[in-house]
Amino acid sequence: MADDEYTVGTAAELAGVSIRTLHHYDEIGLVQPSRRSTAGYRLYSDTDVQALTRVAFYRELGLELGEIASLLADRDITDEHHLQRQRELLTERISHFTAMVSVIDHELSARAAGIGLTPQQRRAVFGQDFVAHATSAAQKWGDSKEFVQRQQRTARYSQQDWAKLREELAAINRALAEAMLSGTPPTSPLAMDLAERHREHTARWFHDCDHATHRELAVHYRNNERSGQNYDAMVPGLSQYVHDAIVANAERSG
Amino acid sequence: MADDEYTVGTAAELAGVSIRTLHHYDEIGLVQPSRRSTAGYRLYSDTDVQALTRVAFYRELGLELGEIASLLADRDITDEHHLQRQRELLTERISHFTAMVSVIDHELSARAAGIGLTPQQRRAVFGQDFVAHATSAAQKWGDSKEFVQRQQRTARYSQQDWAKLREELAAINRALAEAMLSGTPPTSPLAMDLAERHREHTARWFHDCDHATHRELAVHYRNNERSGQNYDAMVPGLSQYVHDAIVANAERSG
DNA sequence: GTGGGCCCTGACGTCGCGTGAGGGTCAAAT
């Protein structure tokens, strides 16, 4: 056995998979050892191990062996193409999962506001439109500075932090809903004060939030398109009310 | 059938899985419909659908049905605990994949410098130490401002961008290697100029990079622990040389 | 020359469903 040849055990370890897996790949012809010893031992070359590594990578990304086979068979695909492709698949998964995190934050926030999701809402959030919905939300917002900051901060929050955050937000939101239902105009000092509390809460827990940023948020709230808050789901008309209060508060402070 | 009850087809659609999957979950007792119609039809309640949704979510995160069963069975776990847990699993996957992207960028950069990885390097990068290596690299660096910026920028690069980036970096690295091999001291103007070109390249393609930041990078390079560059793998001793040149260049400019 | 570690080839088991076959159910349209 030459120096740059490996038996199954070694090759398997190098590729980070089991011996049985190599046997399987040999059986189905996906990756076969370039040589056999006189005793019938499989001998994998460096190139073979590289192929195995590639397969393992694609597998971890969830591709089926058939797909991988056609990728490997395509002689037009260079090593760099493979790396590019793997990178794409990875970033795809990352943005998908990031979108799912947004959905969870959505539901956590909804619960923070003391509202469980109805079956209809769950349908929209977790049902068939799940990915499409989450992805569009992530695209609308996902590249903004605020989103990145929020992701970074919230990733570190403990369960206690979340509990506190939610409690505070729930108090603000309940007060806003009460104000609206009691006929207090959104331009009243009370409503504006609540808007200001909301701004401070956002700045404290999620991301920097001056009055200009807060105004932008308000528009998203009104359109019920902001991941993490759907005021109309709490009380119909509340999103418009919150929007108006935030704008009034921003006007007030200059 | 009451209004808040659904037959298999409907329940399956709400949960975003196949009918057969619901049959299977029923068979193994993971999620069973709370009622059957007189004709033997499975009737799923809202609560059942919620459980199904949860299972689907955990499945997408790669958990086995057995694990999910024990999670669902644990009556100490509230709805919010589930959401928290799912969020953790997601961010785990995200950082794992982000680490894998770093590894790919590593190899792309190595190729950019005109150097294919040797089997030994591949072993370190893709072999059994893969996850540990990538994860430790990500932890060392993963929370820094520079990393985030780099991720954000590079995510948008086209293949052409990468090609250009790599070409430029390869030219700089080759020049540095030549300088070292020809005995030019790292404190010479030529080496310092190359360090400066490297700094500008980094600032242009990856993240803001003043001289102080560049110095920090230099230390990582010297320790060969920086994802994306391993100068000693190109030419032994080059990492120290690059480090010294960067420091000299930083000294020079202030 | 023998023990322990590696390798071989079957071949059956597992998990999470997919995919029929053969047959009831139900509401609407004829």
Added chain:
DNA sequence: ATTTGACCCTCACGCGACGTCAGGGCCCAC
């Protein structure tokens, strides 16, 4: 009142990607 067609039921076998023995060779060190 029946027929149509969409839905539902229960077997039951199939599949992908291996895991896991069982029974047997190879190889090298002591």
